[in-house]
Amino acid sequence: MDSDLFCTDLIRRFGSHAAVDRVSLDVPAGTFFSILGPSGCGKTTLLRLLAGFDRPDEGDIHIRGQRMNEVPPNRRPVNMVFQHLALFPTMSVGDNIGYGLRRKKVPAAERSKRVARVLEQVGLPGLESRNPQQLSGGQRQRVALARCLVLEPTLLLLDEPLGALDLKLREQMKIELKHLQKAFGTTFVYITHDQSEAMVMSDQVAVMRNGQFDQVAPPETLYRAPETPFVADFVGDNNRLSGEVVGLQEGIAELLLASGERVSGKLAFPGLKVGQRANLFIRPESLMLTPAAATGYASLRASVTTTLFDGANSRVEAEASGQTLFARLPQDGSVGRVAPESAIDLSWNPQLATVFAEAGT
Amino acid sequence: MNASASRLSLCLLITPFALWILLLVLLPHLQMLRVSFQVRESWDTISWGVQQYQNFFSESYYWRTFLRTGLMSLFTTFLTLIIAFPIAWYIAKLARGRAKGLLFFACLIPFWASELVRTYGWMILLRESGLFSTWLQYLGFADGPVEMLYNDVAVIIGLVYNGLLFMLVPLVTTLEGMDDNLVEAGYDLGGNHFTVLREVVVPWAMPGVVSGSIVVFMLTLGSYLTPILMGGKDSAWFTGQIFTQFITRFNWEQGAALGVLLLVLSSVMVWLGLRLTGQSLRKVMG
Structure with a gap:
C-alpha cells in the first residue's frame, strides 16, 4: 500500500x-x-x-x-x-x-x-x-x-x-x-x-x-x-503492582510483592533479570473475584475498600500489598454481594498481565 | 414600596441624560432650524421663508465648499482607515504583553495636547522656514525654502493625524476579538494573503471599520482649527463659512441654514455608509 x-x-x-x-x-x-x-x-x-x-x-x-x-x-x-x-x-x-x-x-x-x-x-x-x-x-x-x-x-x-x-x-x-x-x-x-x-x-x-x-x-x-509502561498506564484502565523479580520461565515473570505474596505475568521484553525491581500491569476486567481457577493462575488476597457502582463499568476498589487495585464487578449475578472491608481473592491468567522493568533499574 | 423605589431610582438615573438630550442636543438644533427659516425684513420684522437655502444653492461658493468639504472628509476617512488598519492589526495580533500596551499608549500621547497645539506641531514641521524645508535644503534636494503648508495635502495630513486614534480604537477592539484560527483556516483552505484579508479579516472587522469611519468622518467634517490653520486662506472648509456667517457677518439666519445643511450631510453620509456595508447602527456602536 x-x-x-x-x-x-x-x-x-x-x-x-x-x-x-x-x-x-x-x-x-x-x-x-x-x-x-x-x-x-x-x-x-x-x-x-x-x-x-x-x-x-x-x-x-x-x-x-x-x-x-x-x-x-x-x-x-x-x-x-x-x-x-x-x-x-x-x-x-x-x-x-x-x-x-x-x-x-x-x-x-x-x-x-x-x-x-x-x-x-x-x-x-x-x-x-x-x-x-x-x-x-x-x-x-x-x-x-x-x-x-x-x-x-x-x-x-x-x-x-x-x-x-x-x-x-x-x-x-x-x-x-x-x-x-x-x-x-x-x-x-x-x-x-x-x-x-x-x-x-x-x-x-x-x-x-x-x-x-x-x-x-x-x-x-x-x-x-x-x-512501554506509559502506554500500559495511559491507554485504558490498568492496575499496577510493583515487586522484585524472583522467578523467570518461558516468558513468565514471578514477582515478590511487599506483602510476601508472589504473583506472575507475561514479560513485555526479554532481558529482565532475577533480583530486578519490576511493575506488573493487570486490567480490571482481567481480574477474577475468585481463588485461582486453574493451575498457573496468579492470585492475591485483597481487602475491599469500597464498591463503585456504574452499571456495566461497576468496579471493586480493593487494597493488596499496600497498593490500590480496581477489579471489574460483573453485573450478571455471578458474583455475590461484596461487602466493604471483607477479604476477597483476586486471580488472573498470567498471560493477560504484563511485566515491565521499573524505570531506572 | 419596592416598585416605587425602583421607579424613583430609574427616574434619577434618566434625568441627567434626558436633560442633556433636551437642553444641549434637541433644543439648540430646533432653535437653529427655526432661525434658518427666518427672513429678516427690517430691524424688527421677521417673516418665514427659504431664502437662506436659496442663497446656498445660488451662490456657487457655498455649495462648492460644501461639496469639497464632504469629499475631502470622505477621502480623509478612507486614508485614515488604510493607515490605521495595519497598525491596528499589529497592535491586536502581533504585539505581545508590554509592547501592546506601549504601542496603544504611543497612539494616545498626541491627544494630551489640544488640537491647536497638535496642529501647530505640524506647522512647525511643514512651514517655509520649518524643519522639513531646512532638511531638504541641507541635503541638497531643494535650492530655496519649500512651502509645504497652506495646501490640501497639508490639510489632509493634519486631519488624518487627528482622526487616527478614533479609527484605531474600534479596529483594535474588533480585531482582538477575532480567533487566530479563522485566519489559519483561511489559508488552510487555499486562500492567499489578499483573499484571506478580503474574505475573512475585513468582514470580521467590518463593525469596527464602520464605527471608526463614522467617528472619523464626523470629526473631520466638523473640524475647524486644522483646515483653517493648515489650509490657509485659499483652502475653504464649510465650518469656516459657518463661523464667518455667525461671527464676522453676524448673519445668524444664513449661519443656521448652513449648520442645518452640514447636519443633514453628515446624517445622510452615515446612513449611506451603514446601508452600503450592511451594518446596523446598534451593531456598530456595540
Whole structure:
C-alpha cells in the first residue's frame, strides 16, 4: 500500500526544548490514524507541522511522495478541522463550504452542486443558507468537516474537534466520524488526549509522550500488548503492582510483592533479570473475584475498600500489598454481594498481565 | 414600596441624560432650524421663508465648499482607515504583553495636547522656514525654502493625524476579538494573503471599520482649527463659512441654514455608509 503521509525524524524546537523530537510516521492511504497523548506532549505542534503553519527544524514531510517542507499551507493537499472549528462567522454554511472551491476557481454552478452534495453526505441537506451560529454543536462539526472534505484533500487533519461537545453527542460523533472516514476514503490524522476517541475510531494509534512516539499500533494491540509502561498506564484502565523479580520461565515473570505474596505475568521484553525491581500491569476486567481457577493462575488476597457502582463499568476498589487495585464487578449475578472491608481473592491468567522493568533499574 | 423605589431610582438615573438630550442636543438644533427659516425684513420684522437655502444653492461658493468639504472628509476617512488598519492589526495580533500596551499608549500621547497645539506641531514641521524645508535644503534636494503648508495635502495630513486614534480604537477592539484560527483556516483552505484579508479579516472587522469611519468622518467634517490653520486662506472648509456667517457677518439666519445643511450631510453620509456595508447602527456602536 502506498502511504499518504510519510515523515522522517521530524524535530521542532522551542528554545532548548524539543516539542517534537525525532518523530517518524508512515500513514497508509485511506486509514484513520490517531495521535494520542496527554496535553503538552507535542501533538498539536506536530499537527501544525503537517498543516504547514509551522516548519520543522529537522526532518522531512512527504505527502503522497511529494516533499512538503517548504510548501505553504494554502498549497498543501491537506486540510484541517480546528479544535474550535473556526467556521467563518460572516459567511453562510454554503459560503463556508464553498470558500475553498472559490479559491480553486471552480465555476459557480459546479460549486453549488458540490456544496449541496457534500452537505447531503454529512447529513445536513439543504442547510446552505443557514448561518453557522444557528446550528447545533454537532451540526457545526459536520459543516467543518464538509468544508474540508469538499476539497477532496489527500490528508485531513483533525485537532481534537470533539472536545467542545457534551458527552452524549461526543459518543455519537465518534461513530459518525468513523463512518464518514470510511465513506469518503480520505486519510484522517486525528489528535486527541481522549484514549476512548482514539481507540474507537482509529486503524492505527500512535501514543505520544514528551515529543516522541512510545508505540504505534492498532488499538487492540496497544491495549493487549503495550510496549512501554506509559502506554500500559495511559491507554485504558490498568492496575499496577510493583515487586522484585524472583522467578523467570518461558516468558513468565514471578514477582515478590511487599506483602510476601508472589504473583506472575507475561514479560513485555526479554532481558529482565532475577533480583530486578519490576511493575506488573493487570486490567480490571482481567481480574477474577475468585481463588485461582486453574493451575498457573496468579492470585492475591485483597481487602475491599469500597464498591463503585456504574452499571456495566461497576468496579471493586480493593487494597493488596499496600497498593490500590480496581477489579471489574460483573453485573450478571455471578458474583455475590461484596461487602466493604471483607477479604476477597483476586486471580488472573498470567498471560493477560504484563511485566515491565521499573524505570531506572 | 419596592416598585416605587425602583421607579424613583430609574427616574434619577434618566434625568441627567434626558436633560442633556433636551437642553444641549434637541433644543439648540430646533432653535437653529427655526432661525434658518427666518427672513429678516427690517430691524424688527421677521417673516418665514427659504431664502437662506436659496442663497446656498445660488451662490456657487457655498455649495462648492460644501461639496469639497464632504469629499475631502470622505477621502480623509478612507486614508485614515488604510493607515490605521495595519497598525491596528499589529497592535491586536502581533504585539505581545508590554509592547501592546506601549504601542496603544504611543497612539494616545498626541491627544494630551489640544488640537491647536497638535496642529501647530505640524506647522512647525511643514512651514517655509520649518524643519522639513531646512532638511531638504541641507541635503541638497531643494535650492530655496519649500512651502509645504497652506495646501490640501497639508490639510489632509493634519486631519488624518487627528482622526487616527478614533479609527484605531474600534479596529483594535474588533480585531482582538477575532480567533487566530479563522485566519489559519483561511489559508488552510487555499486562500492567499489578499483573499484571506478580503474574505475573512475585513468582514470580521467590518463593525469596527464602520464605527471608526463614522467617528472619523464626523470629526473631520466638523473640524475647524486644522483646515483653517493648515489650509490657509485659499483652502475653504464649510465650518469656516459657518463661523464667518455667525461671527464676522453676524448673519445668524444664513449661519443656521448652513449648520442645518452640514447636519443633514453628515446624517445622510452615515446612513449611506451603514446601508452600503450592511451594518446596523446598534451593531456598530456595540
